[in-house]
Amino acid sequence: MKIRRIVLICLAAALAGTAAPVVSDSQTTASEAKSRLSTRWAADVRADRVLPEYPRPQMVRPEWRNLNGLWQYAIAPREAQAPSAFTGQILVPFPVESALSGVARAVSPEQHLWYRRTFDAPRLADGARLLLHFGAVDWEAVVSVNGRPVGEHRGGYDPFTFDITGALAPEGPQEIVVRVWDPTNKGMQPRGKQVLNPRGIWYTAVTGIWQTVWLETVPSTYVESLRIDPDVDAGALRIRVQAAGAEAARAGGRVQVLDGARVVAEGQSAPGETIAVRMPDPRLWSPADPFLYNLKISLSTGDAVASYAGMRKISVGRDAAGVNRLFLNNKPLFQYGQLDQGWWPDGLYTAPTDEALRFDVEMQKKLGFNTIRKHVKVEPARWYYHCDHIGMLVWQDMPSGDNKTPGSREDFLRELGRMVAAHRNSPSIVMWVPFNEGWGQHDTERYAAYLKQEDPTRLVNNASGWEDRKVGDVSDGHSYPGPAMPPTEPARASVIGEFGGLGLPLESHTWLEKGNWGYRSFTTAGELGAAYRNLLYQLRLQIGQGAAAAIYTQTTDVEIEVNGIMTYDRAVVKLPAGQMAQWHAALYEPPPGIRTVLPAADTEPAAWRYTTAVPGESWFRPEFDDSAWTEGRSGFGSIQNARARVNTPWKSPDLWIRRTFELKDANLANPHLRIFHDDAAEVYLNGEQVAKLDGNIGTYFCLPLGEAGAKALRRGTNTLAVHVHQDRGGQYIDAGLVEVIGK
Secondary structure, three states: OOOOOOOOOOHHHHOOOOOOOOOOOOOOOOOOOOOOOOOHHHHHOEOOEOOOOOOOOOOEOOOEEEOOEEEEEEEEEOOOOOOOOOOEEEEEOOOOOOOOOOOOOOOOOOEEEEEEEEEOOOOOOOOOEEEEEEOOEEOEEEEEEOOEEEEEEEOOOOOEEEEOHHHOOOOOOEEEEEEEEOOHHHOOOOOOOEEOOOEOOEEEOOOEEOOOEEEEEEOOEEEEEEEEEEEOOOOEEEEEEEEEEOOHHHOOEEEEEEEOOEEEEEEEEOOOOEEEEEOOOOOEOOOOOOOOEEEEEEEOOOOEEEEEEOEOOEEEEEOOOOOEEEEEOOEEOOEEEEEEOOOEOOOEOOOOOHHHHHHHHHHHHHOOOOEEEEOOOOOOHHHHHHHHHHOOEEEEEOOOOOOOOHHHHHHHHHHHHHHHHHHOOOOOEEEEEOOEOOOOOOOHHHHHHHHHHHOOOOEEEOOEOOOOOOOEOEEEEEOOOOOOOOOOOOOOEEEEEEEEOEEOOOOOOOOOOOOOEOOEEOOOHHHHHHHHHHHHHHHHHHHHHOEEEEEEEOOEOEOOEOOOOEOOOOOOEOOOHHHHHHHHHHHHOOOOEEEEEEOOOOOOOOEEEEEOOOOOOOOOOOOOOOOOOEEEEOOEEOOOOOOOOOOEEOOOOEEEEEEEEEEOOOOOOOEEEEEEEEOOEEEEEOOEEEEEEOOEOOOOEEEEOHHHHHHHOOOEEEEEEEEEEOOOOOOEEEEEEEEEEOO
16 A cells, blocks of 8 residues: 555635745645545644644743744755755645645655744853754754754654854844655664554554654753652652753752642752652642642752642552552553554654644543553653643553664664653653564563662553563553453553554544455444443453453554554544443442352363264253263463464364363352363353354353353363364364352
């Protein structure tokens, strides 16, 4: 699937009141373009007011200037010098491949993308400095002002700043030129889901400036950065103020903590030291009460910034039953969220407006989720600001890269550290995830230790899915559709890092009319809703077995993926929005108890009789003579992984298995069949059919026996019989019985 040259027809209206973009003959103009798909916020984009909000909410100064808007651009071979003439105009900060940029062109690894614009410099007081900030540029940026180099930066997801005071001309317009190179998937750098040839789970490349560019005036000595660490157990807020500039070495810090406008605590420190502010009776931050304190922070040399903080603690602890759970503020809280890719059909990596950025978070909260896993992407600071204020817990992934060379591993570590430094002050972030599904994974133990050292206030998920190295705070498994939790452990919590992926394409809301996909596809919203509720039921039971968190795939459709709860354009919630919060409410209640009646192979393999030859018609009845069948230990199959424990190989198209077991008391309150079938299976209990199952499930799940199945159980000897048929792929069968205690 080739990279699409898409330009929104609404961009012409969005640029009303400004000069129309200048384009080359080979490029479609905005007014002539046909839109593939856009969000409703695209119509609000104006070249004279693009993402105008202050971009760094946790360190705010009043004197700043937004440089978003129309810049000149050119795409040229890498060996070429700076262009003497530019091709046309691009709307910053939308990536050049995006529709909202007004360009929608691909840039190859053999090319540079050039930007140019001018600005009028503010009057600077004696000793004052002018800083040029970039929220993010993908991937390598070289910046000059008035022809003088001011700095370069490598990394597609972290903010960076250059002091351009010394490059300013005495008068007249000041010129900024930015040269960008992005190898995308031809390189090994962190890039997330971007590829030059989008397909499947891989999306359109993002090149160049994709977050806000801005100017800020600061005094000669100024606050460069803040580190804010809440300590709930000690009742303290620990703040380190890092100064830069002429007198940084003697600049002490002072902090006031406010509840609204009322000062509730304050403290000060010597230069470079951490301020420990005692918090009287602190109000704790949580999804149920996302309360934030305002902060006023100043230097003894005169600079001041405004910020905010939340008092919250995240940890792993044992619940009343001795099972490891995720604790928020010293209380167990099940974390349920969505895998959030953070992509937009019109802006790709960049949301059209701040309102759009906030909408995604608000909608997830409204639907009853309390967590978001930000998947292999880092968002602008304002996204975390919205999570902080709305009350969403965040698992923050590190964007994946190939990391196969020493240099690329240095890039990875450097950008990982910058990600933590840039966003560690957001109380919403509760977990760092350095690796996803083995991609680029290396030195996992070292990275887990590094993250704990850099930020001991948060949990570390050493690897989400596949390649667990038994370090960090959680054991994370992926299963589609699942859910499937990893086994519980003595020291770590068991979490489901991905499951679900139920797909439903909706006409006129898809990126592609044909060829889209989900892990499991449905044709009606009713079918989708029924399947989703069944997953929730299975998840509820797994919480009872020890699952501490789960992440559903996913928030929205993305390009050809149609497994979002919302469509890609955010126009439709595919599941009943008015009921989902009620569906999810049960997940946060005390979990049910699960009592094993008949163990399955993942806990206690047992002897079964089996045959691969077609048996007699009464093969499933208790009185059937199976003495000629072969004896084997469960489970049966050809796949071997953490969930499928093969003790007896099975490779034929069909398999029939039987076992007998004893019950002292057959009066079970809520008996369930616990089964892993790959593929279709039919199950009999004492001659009564209790299940007919299509396809495969890929993990163990629990099926209520219902009234008829419960009545089939007997005191004394019972017979469980299963026929399984193999269609394609792996094959496996195992079954047991459990009793669900409580709701």
